[in-house]
Amino acid sequence: TVPRAVAAAAAAALGCPRDPSAGHTLQPRAATEQVPVPWPPPLTGGRPELRRRASEALDLMRDPRCDAGAAAGGTLKFGDAVRLVRQASEGEPTVALCTAPVGCSTKAEAHLARELRRSGRVPDGFAAVTGAPLQEHSPSVGQRGTWEIYRADPLDGFPDSIVHYGQLVRFGQRPIGSDRSHGLLLSCEPPSEGGGSGSSYIVLGRPATFGYPDPRAEERKRFDAVFRLMPDHGPAAEAMHLEGNPVDLRRPVLLVPVSPFAYLHGPRYLRVASTLKDGAIAGVDPMDRTVLVDGGGRELLVEAAKMPLFASGVLPAAWHIEPLILPQEHVVACEQRRIQAHTGLPRALLGRALEKPPTNVRSSVPTSVAALETTFARWEHFRCALLPHLKARGGLAFAMFRKALAINRPVAITSVDLLHKAVQEPGAEAGPLPDEACLIPIEQVVAVLRNEYKIKVCDEDLPLLGRAFAFSGSADQWDEGEWGEVTALLDPLGGEGADLIDADLLADAVRGEPSPGRHRIFERIYTRLQREVGRGAGTALTVRCLEERLASALDPERPGMRIPELLPEELMNVLPLLRAHSGVPRYVFVRWMADVCFHIPTHSQLMARMREMW
Numbered sequence: 001t002v003p004r005a006v007a008a009a010a011a012a013a014l015g016c017p018r019d020p021s022a023g024h025t026l027q028p029r030a031a032t033e034q035v036p037v038p039w040p041p042p043l044t045g046g047r048p049e050l051r052r053r054a055s056e057a058l059d060l061m062r063d064p065r066c067d068a069g070a071a072a073g074g075t076l077k078f079g080d081a082v083r084l085v086r087q088a089s090e091g092e093p094t095v096a097l098c099t100a101p102v103g104c105s106t107k108a109e110a111h112l113a114r115e116l117r118r119s120g121r122v123p124d125g126f127a128a129v130t131g132a133p134l135q136e137h138s139p140s141v142g143q144r145g146t147w148e149i150y151r152a153d154p155l156d157g158f159p160d161s162i163v164h165y166g167q168l169v170r171f172g173q174r175p176i177g178s179d180r181s182h183g184l185l186l187s188c189e190p191p192s193e194g195g196g197s198g199s200s201y202i203v204l205g206r207p208a209t210f211g212y213p214d215p216r217a218e219e220r221k222r223f224d225a226v227f228r229l230m231p232d233h234g235p236a237a238e239a240m241h242l243e244g245n246p247v248d249l250r251r252p253v254l255l256v257p258v259s260p261f262a263y264l265h266g267p268r269y270l271r272v273a274s275t276l277k278d279g280a281i282a283g284v285d286p287m288d289r290t291v292l293v294d295g296g297g298r299e300l301l302v303e304a305a306k307m308p309l310f311a312s313g314v315l316p317a318a319w320h321i322e323p324l325i326l327p328q329e330h331v332v333a334c335e336q337r338r339i340q341a342h343t344g345l346p347r348a349l350l351g352r353a354l355e356k357p358p359t360n361v362r363s364s365v366p367t368s369v370a371a372l373e374t375t376f377a378r379w380e381h382f383r384c385a386l387l388p389h390l391k392a393r394g395g396l397a398f399a400m401f402r403k404a405l406a407i408n409r410p411v412a413i414t415s416v417d418l419l420h421k422a423v424q425e426p427g428a429e430a431g432p433l434p435d436e437a438c439l440i441p442i443e444q445v446v447a448v449l450r451n452e453y454k455i456k457v458c459d460e461d462l463p464l465l466g467r468a469f470a471f472s473g474s475a476d477q478w479d480e481g482e483w484g485e486v487t488a489l490l491d492p493l494g495g496e497g498a499d500l501i502d503a504d505l506l507a508d509a510v511r512g513e514p515s516p517g518r519h520r521i522f523e524r525i526y527t528r529l530q531r532e533v534g535r536g537a538g539t540a541l542t543v544r545c546l547e548e549r550l551a552s553a554l555d556p557e558r559p560g561m562r563i564p565e566l567l568p569e570e571l572m573n574v575l576p577l578l579r580a581h582s583g584v585p586r587y588v589f590v591r592w593m594a595d596v597c598f599h600i601p602t603h604s605q606l607m608a609r610m611r612e613m614w
Contacts, residue, residue: 053176054099054101054104054142054143054144054176056142056143057142058142058324059326059327059330060324060325060326060327061326061327062083062322062323062325063323063325065323066250066320066322066323067249067250069248070245070246070247070248074248074250075162075163075247075248076149076162076163076246076247076249076323077161077163078149078150078161078162078163078169079148079149079150079161080148080323080324081146081147081148081323081324081325082321082322082324083096083145083146083321083322083324084096084097084145084147084171084319084320084321085097085134085319085320085322086271086272086317086318087252092272093133094133094134095131095272095299095300096131096145097186097270097302098129098130098131098144098299099127099129099144099145099173099184099205100127100128100129100291100293100299101127104293105128105291105293105299107292108128108130108291108293108301109126109128111291111301112202112204114192115191115202116189117192118192119192119193121189125206125207126205127184127206128204128205128291129203129205129302130291130293130299130300130301131272131301132144132145132293132299133297133299143173143174143176146174146324147171147172147173147186148171148172148377149163149170149171149172150169150170150377150380151167151169151170151380151384152170152226152512153512153514153601154383154387154388155387155388155391156168156601157601158244162246162247163246163247164244164246165228165229165230165242165243165244165245165246166230166243166244167228167229168226168227168258168515169227169228169229170185170225170227171185171227172184172185172186172208172376172377173185173186173205175207175374182207182376183207183209183374183375183377184206185205185206185207185208185212185376186203186205186225186227187203187204187205187225188201188202188203188224188225188257188268188270189202189204189224189259190259190263195263196263196264196265198266198306200304200305200306201257201268201303201304202303202304203270203302203303203304206224206225208225208374209376209379210375210379210461210464210467210468211379211468211469211509212376212379213225213509213512214509215505215509216505219516220262220263220516222262222512222513223258223259223261223513223516224257224259226258226259227256227257227258228256228258229254229255229256230253230254231251231253232251232252232253232254232315232316232318247321249321249323253318253319253321254270254319255269256270257304258516260304266306266307267306267307268304268306268307269304269307269316269317270303270304270317271302271304271305271316271317272301272302272303273290273300273301273302273303375464378460378461378464379464379468385455386449386455386510387510387511387598389453389455390453390598395565395566395596395597395599396566396570396574397599398511398595398596398598398599399595400574401448401452401507402503402576402595403574404448404452405440405444405445405506405507406440406503406504406576408440408444409438409439409440425582425583426540426583426585427540427585428530428535428538428539429585430583430585430587431585431587432504432587437504438502438504439471439500439501439503440500440501440503441500442462442465444501445465445503465506466501468509469501469502469506469509470500470501470502471501471502472499504591511594511595511598513594514598514600515602515603518594518597518603518606519590519594521606521610522589522590522593522594523586525593525614526541526586526589526590528614529541529549532549533545540583540584540585540586541584542582542583543572543584546575546584547568547572549614550571550572550613551568553612553613553614554566554567554613566596571596574592575592576588576592593610597609
């Protein structure tokens with residue numbers, strides 16, 4: 001059909017820049033060929049070839065809906081390829097938000113590495129982000145200036161696939177090079193010093209793969225690549241009341257990073273460092289606000305500055321979002337080629353002898369969209385398919401999903417007398433014990449998704465799941481868990497000998513964290529419960545304490561008490577109990593509450609649920 005052909009051709013155009021001197025044949029990569037690669041990905045031809053591919057024009061054009069209102073279809077949708085443009089003002093040129101190819105802007109990379117090194121972070125694994133001037137004779141910035149919009153939380157409470165003001169989003173970019181599996185995300189991270197006193201945050205690109213962000217990373221760092229699109233502070237008074245409405249492509253937006261809120265540093269907004277001597281950046285020479293990009297001239301530095309007060313009269317820099325589409329003539333040629341190959345007299349006469357359509361993008365033949373997607377995009381598709389399905393089953397569905405993954409894992413059975421002698425109750429701050437890790441083969445994950453939730457994991461995603469959530473060194477546990485008998489009942493997907501999957505790590509990554517500080521709230525509730533039951537800061541709560549506390553707070557027979565949505569028995573049933581002790585450390589409590597509240601998008605709704613339960 002036409003939509004499928006359009007989607008395939010658009011993905012192919014975005015993934016393969018125009019190369020007039022070479023062929024344009026694309027060969028889909030098998031999933032088994034995707035192996036971890038160093039950053040940046042290697043590219044034959046060196047830095048000149050990298051720069052050429054990054055800057056050459058794409059077969060995409062500005063979408064006419066940019067000039068239409070939301071009521072006339074001028075809305076922004078997830079998955080759109082867009083260009084972020086800041087219009088010319090005060091003698092400064094029009095610029096587009098771009099990434100500088102790795103190694104092509106040594107000054108910008110040295111500046112970012114210095115900021116990272118000063119604060120103890122690893123000065124590696126990033127790409128510089130700049131503002132590239134758009135010249136009238138060359139209005140395109142190629143692949144390095146083309147971004148794709150991803151939904152940060154599939155259960156954020158906003159309807160449909162339309163981007164709204166205030167909604168959490170991510171801006172991704174397809175990598176440049178022979179290996180297209182690793183994506184790049186626009187990221188905003190704190191400076192080396194002075195973040196709480198108003199210093200500008202640094203803006204850079206970070207690689208993202210299947211399973212991003214890692215749930216084992218620090219909680220605040222999980223929001224480095226999350227942004228909000230907010231209405232500009234223009235003269236229109238309605239700008240203050242647009243939050244929650246669909247983004248209007250006719251008016252500019254503020255790119256507000258979420259990471260400063262996670263660090264409690266106040267709001268910031270993305271801007272290009274001014275080249276004028278207006279004191280915008282105290283103590284910095286105007287020439288130091290630009291960087292030299294090989295083959296592209298001087299480009300402007302990008303930073304996340306402190307948001308000015310609305311009543312101050314200072315207007316923060318705003319960006320126009322321009323969706324990009326495939327030209328209509330390419331769509332028509334693609335559809336004509338499809339009709340010629342699959343309908344009418346050629347199909348009737350030749351039948352099986354009909355020649356196989358060539359896999360050539362320039363011949364407008366639809367190719368596999370999956371073959372062109374990054375691993376991060378495939379991960380987002382997986383989450384967007386599973387999480388809404390779980391939400392439709394109720395508030396305890398995610399906790400039951402975690403238990404379904406672990407239901408067949410091997411558990412050592414020990415007598416009660418030996419438990420009291422050999423097992424020591426964990427403390428409140430104890431981490432996961434090695435013998436409590438929930439390790440299962442990838443075949444069991446596939447079976448649970450297929451049998452319990454009617455979701456089929458395709459062959460391309462199997463090795464990605466295995467690499468992202470494998471527990472290193474667990475291959476020798478196949479015999480211990482008798483997984484050979486389990487996998488014999490399933491399709492031969494991975495085979496005996498592969499590392500097992502950490503089911504808890506997989507579930508934590510799928511669930512994610514809807515908003516900054518949510519886990520911190522659960523930790524404070526745990527501390528409050530410790531004080532209420534008279535336990536010390538280092539003593540863990542027990543299952544009996546939690547059960548009695550829930551029974552007193554959610555007693556449906558108490559006068560004036562309405563029937564709670566979740567009964568105490570239901571909540572306790574989803575708490576993992578297959579342990580050698582009855583202690584509930586802090587990390588188990590936080591995971592339990594996060595699973596129960598996975599479908600609650602806003603902070604106010606979360607606090608109402610916590611007041612009801614505790």
